[in-house]
Amino acid sequence: MARIVTWSEPERSTKMADSTATKHVDAVVIGAGFAGMYMLKKLRDDLGMTTQVYERGSGVGGTWFWNRYPGARCDSESYIYCFSFDDDLLQEWNWSGKYPEQPEILEYLNHVADRFDLRSGIQFNTSVTAAHFNDDTNLWEVETDQGDRVTAKYVVTAIGCISTGQIPQIPGLDSFQGDWHHTGAWPHEGVDFAGKRVAVIGTGSSGVQSIPVIARESEHLTVFQRTPQYTIPARHENVDQEFLKEVKANYTEIMQQSKVSFAGFPVEFSEESALEVSDEERRAKFEELWELGGFRFLFQSYGDIAVDRRANDTASEFIRSKIREIVKDPDTAEKLLPRDHPFGSKRALIDTNYFDTYNRDNVDLVDIRHFPIEEITPTGLRTADGQEYEFDVIVFATGYDAMTGTFFNIDLTGRNGVALKDKWSEGPKTYLGIATTEFPNLFMITGPGSPSVLSNMPVSIEQHVEWVSDFIEYLSERDVATVDVTPEAEEEWVQHVNDVAEQTMYMLADSWYLGANIPGKPRVFMPYAGGVGVYRERCEEIASTDYPGFIQSEAKEPVLAD
Ligand code: NAP
Numbered sequence: 432m433a434r435i436v437t438w439s440e441p442e443r444s445t446k447m448a449d450s451t452a453t454k455h456v457d458a459v460v461i462g463a464g465f466a467g468m469y470m471l472k473k474l475r476d477d478l479g480m481t482t483q484v485y486e487r488g489s490g491v492g493g494t495w496f497w498n499r500y501p502g503a504r505c506d507s508e509s510y511i512y513c514f515s516f517d518d519d520l521l522q523e524w525n526w527s528g529k530y531p532e533q534p535e536i537l538e539y540l541n542h543v544a545d546r547f548d549l550r551s552g553i554q555f556n557t558s559v560t561a562a563h564f565n566d567d568t569n570l571w572e573v574e575t576d577q578g579d580r581v582t583a584k585y586v587v588t589a590i591g592c593i594s595t596g597q598i599p600q601i602p603g604l605d606s607f608q609g610d611w612h613h614t615g616a617w618p619h620e621g622v623d624f625a626g627k628r629v630a631v632i633g634t635g636s637s638g639v640q641s642i643p644v645i646a647r648e649s650e651h652l653t654v655f656q657r658t659p660q661y662t663i664p665a666r667h668e669n670v671d672q673e674f675l676k677e678v679k680a681n682y683t684e685i686m687q688q689s690k691v692s693f694a695g696f697p698v699e700f701s702e703e704s705a706l707e708v709s710d711e712e713r714r715a716k717f718e719e720l721w722e723l724g725g726f727r728f729l730f731q732s733y734g735d736i737a738v739d740r741r742a743n744d745t746a747s748e749f750i751r752s753k754i755r756e757i758v759k760d761p762d763t764a765e766k767l768l769p770r771d772h773p774f775g776s777k778r779a780l781i782d783t784n785y786f787d788t789y790n791r792d793n794v795d796l797v798d799i800r801h802f803p804i805e806e807i808t809p810t811g812l813r814t815a816d817g818q819e820y821e822f823d824v825i826v827f828a829t830g831y832d833a834m835t836g837t838f839f840n841i842d843l844t845g846r847n848g849v850a851l852k853d854k855w856s857e858g859p860k861t862y863l864g865i866a867t868t869e870f871p872n873l874f875m876i877t878g879p880g881s882p883s884v885l886s887n888m889p890v891s892i893e894q895h896v897e898w899v900s901d902f903i904e905y906l907s908e909r910d911v912a913t914v915d916v917t918p919e920a921e922e923e924w925v926q927h928v929n930d931v932a933e934q935t936m937y938m939l940a941d942s943w944y945l946g947a948n949i950p951g952k953p954r955v956f957m958p959y960a961g962g963v964g965v966y967r968e969r970c971e972e973i974a975s976t977d978y979p980g981f982i983q984s985e986a987k988e989p990v991l992a993d
Contacts, residue, residue, distance in 0.1 A: 452580065453572075453580040453581065453582060454483075454579075454580075454581050454582075455481075455570075455581065455582045455583070456480075456481040456482060456483045456581060456582075456583050457474070457481045457482060457583065457584050457585065458474050458480055458481070458482045458483070458583055458584065458585040458586070458587060458903070459482075459483050459484075459485065459559070459562070459571065459573045459581060459583040459585070459586050459587070460474070460482060460483070460484040460485075460586075460587045460589055461484075461485055461559045461562075461586070461587070461588050461589060461590050461841070462484070462485075462486060462588070462589035462590045462591060462594075463484050463488075463491045463492075463493065463549075463553045463555075463589070464491070464492060464493020464494055464495070464496070464540075464591055465493065465514070465540070465888065465889055465892045466493070466589035466591070466876035466877065466892045466895070466896060467484050467486065467493070467553075467587075467589035467876075468491055468540065468543060468544060468547075468549050469514065469516065469893065469896045470482075470484075470587050470589050470876060470896050470899070470900070471484050471549055471552045471553065472547050472549065473896055473897070473900035474587075474900060474903070475552050476547070478900060478903065478904055478907070480903075483552070483554065483581060483583070484549075484552050484553040484554065485553075485554050485557045485558070485559050485573075485575055485579075486553050486554070486555050486556075486557065487556070487557065487558040488555065488556070489555050489556050490541070490555065491540050491541060491543075491544045491550070491553065492537045492540045492541070493589075493591050493594065494591055494593065494594065494615075495533055495536045495537045496537060497594075497615050497616055497617070498533055498614060498615055498617065498637070499533055499617040499618070499621070500612075500614040500615075500617045500637060500640070500641045500826075500828075501621075501622075501624075501641050501644035501645055501648065502640040502641045502642075502643065502644035502645075502783070503532065503533035503614075503637070503640060503641070504528070504530050504531060504532040504533060504640065504667075505530055505531050505536060506530060506636070506665070506725075506779075506780075506781050507530075507695075507696070507887045507888075507889075508529055508530060508725070509526035509528060509529065509530065509531040509535070509670060510526060510670070510675065510678045510685075511685065511686075511689055511695075511696060511697060511887060511889075511890075512531060512536070512887065512888075512889055513526075513539065513889060514543065514889060514893065515682070515686035515689075515889075515893060516893060516897075518682070518683075520543065520546065521679070521682045521686075522679055522682070524539060524542065525670075525675065526539075526670050526675070527669060528667065528668075528669065528670060529665075529666075529667055529668050529669065529670055530665055530667050530725075530781075554575075554577075554579070556577070557575045557576065557577045557579065558575060558576045559573060559574070559575050559841055560574050560575060560576050560841065560842060561573070561574040561841065561842035561843070562574075562586050562841060562842070562843050562844075562873075563842075563843075563844045563848075564844065564845045564846060564870065564871060564872075564873070565582075566846055566847065568582070569584075569871070569872075569912050569913050569984075570582040570583065570584060571583045571585070571586045571872065571873070573586065584872055585872045585874065585903060586872065586873045586874075587873075587874045587875075587876060587899060588838065588873070588874070588875045588876065588878070589876045590837040590838070590841075591837060592833055592834050592877055592883050592884045592958075593615075593831045593833045593834075593884065593943075594615075594831065594836075594837045595831055595832045595833075595836035595837045596613045596614075596615040596616055596827075596829075596830070596831055597829060597830055597831055597832050597836070597948070597949060598613055598827050598829055599632075599804075599827075599829055600950075601805070601807050601812075602806050602807070603806045603807035603808055603809075603812075604807045606807065606808065606809045607808070607809060607811075607825065608809045608810065609810075609811075609822055609823045609824055609825065610622070610823070610824045610825075611824065611825040611826070611827065612824070612825075612826055612827065613826075613828075613829070614633075614637040614638075614641060614826065614827065614828045615637070615831065622824065624645055624648040624649035624650075624824065625648065625649070625650075626649075626650050627649050627650055627823040627824050628649070628650060628651045628653075628821060628822050628823050628824075629645055629649040629651065629652045629653070629822060629823065629824045629825075629826065630652075630653050630654075630655060630811070630812065630820065630822045630824070630825045630826065631645060631652065631653075631654050631655070631826045631828055632655040632799075632804065632826070632828060632829055633655070633657075633827065633828035633829040633830065634654065634656045634658070634659070634660050634828070635660070635777075635778065635780075635828060635943075636778060636780055637828040637830070638654070638828035639660060639662055639780050639782045639785050640782065640783075641826065641828060642654055642785065642794075642828075643782070643783060643784045643785055643787075643788045645826065646788045646791055646793065646794045649793070649824075650793065651793045651794075651795075652793060652794045652795070653794075653795045653796075653797055653820060653822070654789075654794065654795070654796050654797065655797050655799045655804060656766070656767075656796060656797070656798055656799065656800075657799050657800050657803075658769070658771065658772070658777075658800070658941070659766065659767050659768055659769040659770070660769055660780055661747065661750045661769050661774040661775075661779075661780065662750075662780035662781060662782040662785050662786075663720075663721065663724065663725065663726075663728045663729075663750070663779075663780070663781050663782070664721065664724045664781065664782060665724050665725055665781040665782060665783050666722075666723065666724025666725065667724075667783050685697045689887065689890050689963075690890060690894065690963070690964070690967060691963075691964040691967065692962075692963055692964055693730075693962040693963060693964060694730070694882075694885065694886050694887060694962070694963060695882070695886035695887030695888075695889075695890035695891060695963045696726070696730070696887050698727070698730055698731065699731070700730050700731070700734060701730070701731050701732055701733055701734050702734045703733050703734060704733055704734065704735045704739075704742060705732070705733035705735055705736055705739075705742035705743075705745045705746065706735065706739070706741060706745075713733075713745055714749065716732060716733075717732060717745075717746065717749040720732055721749075721753065724781065725781050726779060726781065728746075729774075729775055729779050732746060733745075733746070736774065736775065737775055737935060737936055738934060738935060738936065740773060740936070740939075743773040743774055743775070743936060744773070746774045746775075747769070747773055747774040750769075750774060751768050751769070751770075753786075754767050754768055754786055755768070757786040757787055757790075758786050758787075758789050758790065759790050760789070760790075763789050763796050764789075766796055766798045767786065767789065767796065771940075772939055772940035772941070773936045773939055773940070774936075775936055776936040776937055776939045776940035776942065777940045777942040777944075778884075778942065778943075778944070797814065797818075797820075799814060801815075802815040802816040802818070807825070810822070811825075812825070829948075830943055830948050831943065831948075832949050832952070833884070833943045833944075833946075833948075833957070834859065834879045834883075834884070834943075834946075834957040834958070835855060835859050835879060835946075835952075835957070836949075838851055838852075838855075838859075839851070839852045839855075843870070845867075845869040845870035845871070845873070846869045846870070846871065846915075847869075849869050851867070851870065854867070854868075854869065855867075856953070857953050857955070858946075858953045858955030858957070859878070859879035859880065859955070859957055860880075860921055860922075860925050861875065861878050861879055861880040861881075861916075861921065861924065861925070862880075862916040862920045862921045862980055862981075863880065863881060863924060863966075863969070863970060863973070864877065864878040864879055864880035864881025864882075864883065864895075864959060865878060865881065865895060865898070865899065865970075866915075866916045866981070867916060867921065868915060868916045868917070868918050868921045869915065870915075871913035871914060871915040871984075872913055872914060874899045874903075875895075876892060876895045876896060876899070877891050877892055877895055879958065880924060880925065880928050880957070880958075880959055881895065881958065881959050881966065882958060882959050882960075882961070882962065882963045882966050883958050883959070884944070884958050885944075885958045885959070885960055886963045887963075890963060894963075894967055894970070898970050898974060901974060902914075902974065902978065905974075905978070906983065909983070911983045911984065911985075912984050912985060913983075913984040914978075914981050914982065914983050914984070915981065915982045915984070916981055916982070917980055917981070917982055919980075920979070920980030920981070921980075924980075927961075928956070928959050928960075928961075929955075929956065931959065931960045931961045932956035932960050934960075935960050937956060937960060938956065944956055944957060945957070
């Protein structure tokens with residue numbers, strides 16, 4: 432098993448609530464990132480429900496609160512990586528970077544928290560440790576690590592999809608005399624790399640973003656790579672103010688287009704086939720999109736590169752040719768060439784000077800596919816070919832126990848004490864990625880089985896928050912006591928999620944989408960690959976036809992626990 436990163440902060444509150452007192456609220460929301468913040472606003476301010484949010488960090492922001500590693504920024508362009516629910520908010524916020532950096536996103540979320548007085552509904556420095564459904568009272572009994580005991584009719588998880596970091600279980604870490612950090616639990620005061628010999632393990636999004644910055648800041652950097660990556664230049668720049676003006680004049684349409692699009696971006700996807708154009712024409716298009724940068728290469732080149740292996744090969748080979756062009760040392764270039772999976776089958780990456788970084792004199796690349804890291808030593812690490820390396824700092828950019836890991840950190844039990852961990856032992860099972868059988872009145876924001884991580888997250892988060900809050904309003908108006916998912920609806924949805932995934936390239940890589948990065952995790956494709964627009968339509972159809980697939984039980988007076 433992998434080591435799970437412990438997320439804690441030195442300033443963590445020592446205050447313990449009176450553990451004998453149980454309070455009651457209409458809803459408990461777990462997490463205060465994008466999802467929990469908006470859920471609080473909807474439930475507390477729009478529906479007038481008593482709502483308690485618990486957040487393990489000392490501030491709002493979720494992912495953007497924790498991921499403070501050098502180079503951390505979002506791959507969605509800033510003007511669409513934000514809430515759309517409030518026109519004034521859209522108009523008053525001015526992004527400075529085309530791809531927003533972590534500090535700017537966190538500043539934005541703090542602004543949102545102030546603007547809608549969200550902090551008053553959030554208890555910080557508090558992790559929910561348990562949530563048990565009580566079959567007698569029809570209430571959730573929620574416990575926190577600060578000693579809180581609270582009952583609630585509804586529990587909404589807003590815990591993020593990628594929020595439980597994993598450090599591979601390599602013997603010896605405790606003996607390491609230098610400093611080590613996981614990218615997702617980065618010290619708030621930053622890390623001074625000046626004059627230091629640094630190792631970065633991992634070349635996913637976090638590695639690809641941090642490696643060029645750490646290379647500049649450190650004396651020497653060694654990158655340990657298991658799987659080479661396809662990554663496209665982001666072409667990051669300051670936001671063009673004229674462009675921003677135009678965006679603001681058309682925000683409603685832009686956001687609407689994002690909501691019905693395939694991936695939550697206001698762009699048209701190409702429907703052209705890579706196989707129906709000449710080699711010259713295809714190469715010219717790839718070149719143009721490479722120069723423009725960002726996800727356009729994936730979305731706007733050829734529609735079939737996501738579903739047809741031969742079409743995909745043309746894009747994959749183009750990127751390999753670019754790596755050979757950029758990286759001067761042929762041996763290093765060779766090691767960087769991704770060959771064991773098609774482009775886009777792992778999370779697509781965009782970068783700033785990633786490949787170019789390997790031309791620096793102070794950067795080395797070590798391929799650990801064939802000779803894995805065998806041991807962390809007091810002074811560094813040793814690989815399976817017997818090579819020893821010495822470091823002052825080790826950076827684990829080794830990813831997350833995604834989609835399910837954070838659920839399993841909570842002792843979550845539903846009807847008759849069934850544990851979510853047991854129910855999902857062969858992979859997550861949900862209806863729409865929002866609810867799961869035997870866990871009544873529990874709603875998940877961007878849970879497994881929804882577009883979530885395959886989309887521009889704020890778009891999917893808003894859709895879920897609004898759908899869940901509309902559903903809760905509907906249930907309240909009808910005085911429904913509990914709502915649960917029918918086993919048939921869940922089975923059918925899980926099957927549909929799998930069927931759609933089978934048609935994509937995603938099944939051809941060992942990725943965290945499939946749980947392949949966590950030893951022992953079942954190989955199941957967890958997000959929904961059918962697209963944001965199609966998914967939204969399905970959700971809307973369900974909402975407008977009295978929520979088929981859900982069992983609404985008769986109202987009965989909830990009995991408050993002592
Ligand atoms: P990741 O994509 O899972 O990458 C982890 C890296 O660590 C991979 O290179 C992986 O190699 C390597 N690794 C894992 N276990 C290892 C082991 N035992 N030995 C050697 N290498 C090992 O994690 P991430 O980079 O933190 O990104 C996770 C997700 O967060 C992203 O896919 C993205 O969705 C999100 N994210 C987004 C942004 C953004 O918007 N810009 C930034 C950061 C993160 P393998 O490939 O061989 O498994």
